[in-house]
Amino acid sequence: METAFIIETIVKILVVLGLFSALAGFATYVERKVLAFMQRRLGPMHVGPYGILQVLADGIKLFTKEDFIPQGAVRPIFMIAPVITAATAFIAMAAIPMFPEFTIGGYTVRPIISDMNVGLLFVLGVMGIGLYGPLLAGMASGNKWSLLGAARTAIQFLSYEVVTGLSVLAPVMIVGSLSLIDFNNYQAGGVGNWLVWKQPIAFILFLIAGFAETNRTPFDLLEHEAEVISGYATEYSGMRWGLFFIGEYANMFTIGFLVSLIFLGGFNDLWFIPGAIAILLKVFFFIFLFIWARASWPHVRPDQLMWLCWKVLMPIAVVNVVITGIVMMFF
Amino acid sequence: MSEKIKITIDGKECETIAGEYVLNVARANGIFIPAICYLTNCSPTLACRLCLVEADGKQVYACNAKAKDGMSIVTITENIIKERRAIMEVYDVNHPLECGVCDQSGECELQNYTLEMKVDQQHYAIKDTYRPVKHWNFIHYDASLCIVCERCVTVCKDMIGDAALKTVPRGGDKLDKSWKEQMPKDAYAMWNKLQKSIIGAVAGEQLDCTWCGECISVCPVGALVSEDYHYTTNSWELNKIPAACAHCSAACHLYYETKHTSIENPEPKIYRVTNEFHYQPLCGAGRFGFDFENRAKRDKEAFDRAIKAFEKADTIIFDSYITNEEALILQRLKEQRGYKLINEDALRLKTFMDNYSLYSGQSLYSADVKDVHESQFVVSIGTALKSDNPRVRYAFNNAVKMNKGGGLYFHPIKDPVIESLGKTVVPVYHKPLREEAALYFILQEFGNKEKLPKYIVEYLNSLMVTKTKEEEVEVTEKVVEVVEETVVDKKTGKEKKVEKKVTKEVPKKVKKPVEYKVSALYDMLDAPEDLMDKLKKVLSKAQKFTLILGEDLYTHPRAKNLAKLAGLIDRFTDFEVMLIPPKTNSLGVALICDLDEEGGEYTIGYNAKGDFVLSALGDGDLDMPALNQQEGTFTNIDKRVVPTNVALPYEGYVLNDLAKALGVSDKEYTIEFTKELPQEKGYKPIDFDDLPNEFFNDGTEHRGYRLENKKVNLSRKNIEPIAELPEFNGTVIYRCEPVLQFSPFTNKAHQLRSKGKLYASETFLKEMDLEEGNKVNIQKDNITITTEVELDDKIGSGAYVGTFDPSIDTKSLFDGYRFTEVKLQKV
Amino acid sequence: MSGLEQFQDRNVSQNYYRVKIEPYPKTPWEKFKRVVRKSLKPDLLIGLKITLLEMLRFNIHTIQYPKEKLPVSPRFRGIHRLLRLLESGNERCIGCGLCEKICISNCIRIDTKPDENGRKIPTEYTINFGRCIFCGYCAEVCPELAIVHGQEYEYASEQRAQFAMKEDMLTPLDKLKEQKEYPGFGAPTPAADKLIKKTPLAY
Numbered sequence A: 001m002e003t004a005f006i007i008e009t010i011v012k013i014l015v016v017l018g019l020f021s022a023l024a025g026f027a028t029y030v031e032r033k034v035l036a037f038m039q040r041r042l043g044p045m046h047v048g049p050y051g052i053l054q055v056l057a058d059g060i061k062l063f064t065k066e067d068f069i070p071q072g073a074v075r076p077i078f079m080i081a082p083v084i085t086a087a088t089a090f091i092a093m094a095a096i097p098m099f100p101e102f103t104i105g106g107y108t109v110r111p112i113i114s115d116m117n118v119g120l121l122f123v124l125g126v127m128g129i130g131l132y133g134p135l136l137a138g139m140a141s142g143n144k145w146s147l148l149g150a151a152r153t154a155i156q157f158l159s160y161e162v163v164t165g166l167s168v169l170a171p172v173m174i175v176g177s178l179s180l181i182d183f184n185n186y187q188a189g190g191v192g193n194w195l196v197w198k199q200p201i202a203f204i205l206f207l208i209a210g211f212a213e214t215n216r217t218p219f220d221l222l223e224h225e226a227e228v229i230s231g232y233a234t235e236y237s238g239m240r241w242g243l244f245f246i247g248e249y250a251n252m253f254t255i256g257f258l259v260s261l262i263f264l265g266g267f268n269d270l271w272f273i274p275g276a277i278a279i280l281l282k283v284f285f286f287i288f289l290f291i292w293a294r295a296s297w298p299h300v301r302p303d304q305l306m307w308l309c310w311k312v313l314m315p316i317a318v319v320n321v322v323i324t325g326i327v328m329m330f331f
Numbered sequence B: 001m002s003e004k005i006k007i008t009i010d011g012k013e014c015e016t017i018a019g020e021y022v023l024n025v026a027r028a029n030g031i032f033i034p035a036i037c038y039l040t041n042c043s044p045t046l047a048c049r050l051c052l053v054e055a056d057g058k059q060v061y062a063c064n065a066k067a068k069d070g071m072s073i074v075t076i077t078e079n080i081i082k083e084r085r086a087i088m089e090v091y092d093v094n095h096p097l098e099c100g101v102c103d104q105s106g107e108c109e110l111q112n113y114t115l116e117m118k119v120d121q122q123h124y125a126i127k128d129t130y131r132p133v134k135h136w137n138f139i140h141y142d143a144s145l146c147i148v149c150e151r152c153v154t155v156c157k158d159m160i161g162d163a164a165l166k167t168v169p170r171g172g173d174k175l176d177k178s179w180k181e182q183m184p185k186d187a188y189a190m191w192n193k194l195q196k197s198i199i200g201a202v203a204g205e206q207l208d209c210t211w212c213g214e215c216i217s218v219c220p221v222g223a224l225v226s227e228d229y230h231y232t233t234n235s236w237e238l239n240k241i242p243a244a245c246a247h248c249s250a251a252c253h254l255y256y257e258t259k260h261t262s263i264e265n266p267e268p269k270i271y272r273v274t275n276e277f278h279y280q281p282l283c284g285a286g287r288f289g290f291d292f293e294n295r296a297k298r299d300k301e302a303f304d305r306a307i308k309a310f311e312k313a314d315t316i317i318f319d320s321y322i323t324n325e326e327a328l329i330l331q332r333l334k335e336q337r338g339y340k341l342i343n344e345d346a347l348r349l350k351t352f353m354d355n356y357s358l359y360s361g362q363s364l365y366s367a368d369v370k371d372v373h374e375s376q377f378v379v380s381i382g383t384a385l386k387s388d389n390p391r392v393r394y395a396f397n398n399a400v401k402m403n404k405g406g407g408l409y410f411h412p413i414k415d416p417v418i419e420s421l422g423k424t425v426v427p428v429y430h431k432p433l434r435e436e437a438a439l440y441f442i443l444q445e446f447g448n449k450e451k452l453p454k455y456i457v458e459y460l461n462s463l464m465v466t467k468t469k470e471e472e473v474e475v476t477e478k479v480v481e482v483v484e485e486t487v488v489d490k491k492t493g494k495e496k497k498v499e500k501k502v503t504k505e506v507p508k509k510v511k512k513p514v515e516y517k518v519s520a521l522y523d524m525l526d527a528p529e530d531l532m533d534k535l536k537k538v539l540s541k542a543q544k545f546t547l548i549l550g551e552d553l554y555t556h557p558r559a560k561n562l563a564k565l566a567g568l569i570d571r572f573t574d575f576e577v578m579l580i581p582p583k584t585n586s587l588g589v590a591l592i593c594d595l596d597e598e599g600g601e602y603t604i605g606y607n608a609k610g611d612f613v614l615s616a617l618g619d620g621d622l623d624m625p626a627l628n629q630q631e632g633t634f635t636n637i638d639k640r641v642v643p644t645n646v647a648l649p650y651e652g653y654v655l656n657d658l659a660k661a662l663g664v665s666d667k668e669y670t671i672e673f674t675k676e677l678p679q680e681k682g683y684k685p686i687d688f689d690d691l692p693n694e695f696f697n698d699g700t701e702h703r704g705y706r707l708e709n710k711k712v713n714l715s716r717k718n719i720e721p722i723a724e725l726p727e728f729n730g731t732v733i734y735r736c737e738p739v740l741q742f743s744p745f746t747n748k749a750h751q752l753r754s755k756g757k758l759y760a761s762e763t764f765l766k767e768m769d770l771e772e773g774n775k776v777n778i779q780k781d782n783i784t785i786t787t788e789v790e791l792d793d794k795i796g797s798g799a800y801v802g803t804f805d806p807s808i809d810t811k812s813l814f815d816g817y818r819f820t821e822v823k824l825q826k827v
Numbered sequence C: 001m002s003g004l005e006q007f008q009d010r011n012v013s014q015n016y017y018r019v020k021i022e023p024y025p026k027t028p029w030e031k032f033k034r035v036v037r038k039s040l041k042p043d044l045l046i047g048l049k050i051t052l053l054e055m056l057r058f059n060i061h062t063i064q065y066p067k068e069k070l071p072v073s074p075r076f077r078g079i080h081r082l083l084r085l086l087e088s089g090n091e092r093c094i095g096c097g098l099c100e101k102i103c104i105s106n107c108i109r110i111d112t113k114p115d116e117n118g119r120k121i122p123t124e125y126t127i128n129f130g131r132c133i134f135c136g137y138c139a140e141v142c143p144e145l146a147i148v149h150g151q152e153y154e155y156a157s158e159q160r161a162q163f164a165m166k167e168d169m170l171t172p173l174d175k176l177k178e179q180k181e182y183p184g185f186g187a188p189t190p191a192a193d194k195l196i197k198k199t200p201l202a203y
């Protein structure tokens, strides 16, 4: 039992790592293609059929590129920072149940690395630690753009952490558990049981905060080219830069899974669609949404971002929690 | 003659002298009158008729109309505008539209005036005539571009004196008479003439002349161009660098025109030489011999060796192809390090001038080239003028042609070019070493006997000999004749014949010996005794006299006495005297350097033989810049200090660098010496950069400055009589450069490069039984030189060798005097 | 490439319209109202709709450059060409040097000499493309329509001399048929014949 569990966990870890790294790469391809189509362009076309091998080419490029560390950088921190981003992104996935249980050769596999009873808290907490990646990278780079990027990281991540936490508080109150499996199971009864209907405001707030947490347009202030060159990543190149990227895309998947699990019925079967496929569809829809939003909307100013967080979203979230509490108390 | 008058041109009052052409007055006063065919200092040809102006209401040609006091000139009237425009249209009839390739494009007077007259339409037409291109040696004549302004013909005749060009029939269609009514009068007349003629060589198909190239320069269009320059660049790409010609002592004003060599080679190169032809002609050596630069690079080791050599040496031998500043550096070297300075030709000139001064009372000779131009009577003694100084020869010709003047040319070698100057120029071909007699001859014929020192007059008188000659005398004889007369008898009324005796006086020609007195000088000089009669007419009008003396005199065994005679002539006759410095800056060297007669043990040669040779030719131990790579000044024949400029860069060391290394110069640039040239010799303390180098519109020369002439105490010693000198009786040859050559520098130029030869007249060839192309040994004492013989048809007798080819050492054949006796042997 | 023609229609002004910009909110209350208004109006969703529709319509404008190329304007001033006479194949350039003179970058140099027939020919002709600013003056001034601008705009090469020598610019003799007259700077206008005043000739 012990060994099997260890082996199983290691296998799962490897699968998650490999799969999501690959998916992150593939997501870049998808992002480029979708963005291009939305902008009446073709996107990558030259490497492989329809540019499909562009990901590979980019990967090779990133791996073979010189690992450049600026003279004025704080070396160890500069080198470790991207690892923090990538690591936290993947660690967060440990508590996410991705699919329904299934059996291979009589062996039941639970597609979650670690089913802990505080899964949601763990995920949010680890994602919160992810803030150290960009923060340390920016501060260690010895570059003013990077420093600005780092400062923005701190305020943006910290602020939206509040919104994320407050917004999921209401569903947590309803479900009464922090385990994501419990969330899933709570919504097992079909579309009508989805939490989104009970907590639409929490859903929207969580989604907005999710954009901010993953540093996506319209909240991509950390590395906004027009303002801070590449923000915290200005001095990075090669695979270290690639790690930031993988982290970002992994986070997108995490958020996608989280939203699907918390609000949209998780991996329960949907009509005729088996649960595994259903959750994949949902996740991919959110990935697409991220890209779609990037193609459609301009980004906001840092002050607008803060204004939005503290003066709009946070109060709404608090009110939402209070109302949920009152409703639960009286009905 | 030069009575001052005033005329008004377009309302502007202009002062001038009577008899000056209106065009020149206008130009001197900055008033523009269009003119193509007129050349300053030449006779007007009236070919273009553009210079039409209205003088006191009458149309005249400005280039031909002489200014009269109170004259009022209008340069533009409606009719004149019409005429001018029609004239320019006519010039454009059948003129090929090839400005795009034409060498003159950009500086073409036809282009300029066509635009000036705003010709935008052509009204006239005539069938074109085939006019082939002629290749005349250095000259390319494209007849289809020629507008027959005759400037080339005029300059060749009036300025240069070769008269090698003329107008010949064009062979074109006759002008239709109907044009006469249709077009302005002068335009028609000009067209009529234009349609009939074209330019040809007097000698036939080939041009035969002394190749000065001045016709190229004066041609307003691209018809005459230098064959070498033809189609190699466009004129506007060239940088004009004003400089002074480095080849002879006239140091003529010229422009080196430079541009990069080619696309691959950005080094500048001289493409051609141009001159201000209205003010100063140029000879062929200057025009075609421009690329004598030294392209050497900096060679530090050679420089160090040179310094060592200088430390060891006690003598510097140099020639006079250097600037005044270099001469001054050499003098400083002498003063501070005790070198002996050896320069034969300058030393001879200096000795000659010193002795001359003792009798003329002036430190410098009196005449310059301009004086020759203005003279009515010019005498040349002791110089092969067309070789030694072409500019002076042109001036001589110009004086004869323009002032209706005349002259005498004393020289042992016959010169058909001089003979062709005009009937009023009488050549006296005397034997070598008789120059003393020539000078006494001048005193005899032109000296003021009242003023001349008594002993001279006495000596001249003592030379008078009585001669008899057969002369036809008219004698009247009495002749008695018997005449039959018919008388009518009064009585009978009959006629009868009567015989009568009548005595008549009949004139008869009888030969009779007559005694007359004549100076023995005539015999000494082999001069025709009626010489003075031939010149009577010229002399009766002559007001200005110039005597030109050349190198034959300075090298003469009796040079000192000759110099004294020249001084005397200057003082006691109407003649102004001019000495031709033998080389470019001989005068400068003679004045600046304190020259020595004898050299020492170890010599540095600067462009001369020595134990260590500094050479601008590039064949020595250390390279020096050639004169087209240097800035500095020359002291030229006009006793003028003229500036010259760097046409081509030079990368090696210059004399000043050596002087600096030797602690003699503290200057960075050689030209900083310009203001330090010796003032006691007449130089002025003026900075090089302040020296002007141009001509003004009225033709006055503003180049550098004139040396100051100082007073010299007269000598009281008597001048010696003519000395009996041993006569040459073998084969005599002369030291002289062929036309277009002056020195190894001219010979380095690619257009002029040639081998040194023995140049012989036809008579000489016959006498010696030689043919062109034969090889001969020239032998003197124990020196033998082998060279080819070449026929020079521009001399009428004798033969000469040049020194321009350093590969044959002709100098050693001569001990001073320019004539020497040698043995010739056919090989 | 059906969409390309519209690039040749340079008259775009008829499609202009004025953007209405509402006054910027001054007080915090006004700002809040604007947020509410904008949030409730479907502006953000319209944005999403537009991009989504564009994607679905799949109306792609990309020119896949090295494989596909836009036609260049006939007056485009690319790398120079030296043309030949169409009939004889002789070089048109007569070496008049006007291009050399007019070039404001001073980057043209020519070497000339008379040929065996006594005509002036340019033996070498170069343009320093490191300096040329493609102003077209040389093509404009050339009296022989000899130096003209080509259509080539891909100037990258290892050596800038690659394009610059006479043999690179001159139409090769075997390509004479393909030589096209240049309609841009310096070419005669369509009415040139009418404007010219003819010289009377007697034959």
Ligand code: SF4
Pocket: B095, B096, B097, B098, B099, B100, B102, B103, B104, B105, B106, B108, B109, B110, B111, B145, B220, B221, B222, B223
């Ligand atoms: S001579 Fe003058 S007008 Fe005639 S082609 Fe030459 S530049 Fe043109």
Ligand code: SF4
Pocket: B145, B146, B147, B148, B149, B150, B151, B152, B153, B199, B218, B219, B220, B221, B223, B224
């Ligand atoms: S060749 Fe020149 S200078 Fe002589 S007539 Fe013709 S145009 Fe005049």
Ligand code: SF4
Pocket: B152, B155, B156, B160, B162, B163, B164, B165, B207, B208, B209, B210, B211, B212, B213, B214, B215, B216
């Ligand atoms: S080169 Fe001089 S001498 Fe000969 S034709 Fe011309 S002007 Fe006369």
Ligand code: SF4
Pocket: C102, C103, C104, C105, C106, C107, C108, C127, C131, C132, C133, C134, C135, C136, C137, C138, C139
């Ligand atoms: S295009 Fe302009 S800059 Fe280029 S070569 Fe021609 S004239 Fe000179």
Ligand code: SF4
Pocket: C092, C093, C094, C095, C096, C097, C098, C099, C100, C110, C141, C142, C143, C144, C145, C146, C147
């Ligand atoms: S302008 Fe034309 S004809 Fe003249 S040199 Fe230039 S290319 Fe040749």
Ligand code: FES
Pocket: B034, B035, B036, B037, B038, B044, B045, B046, B047, B048, B049, B050, B051, B052, B061, B062, B063, B064
């Ligand atoms: S200049 Fe007087 S007629 Fe030509």
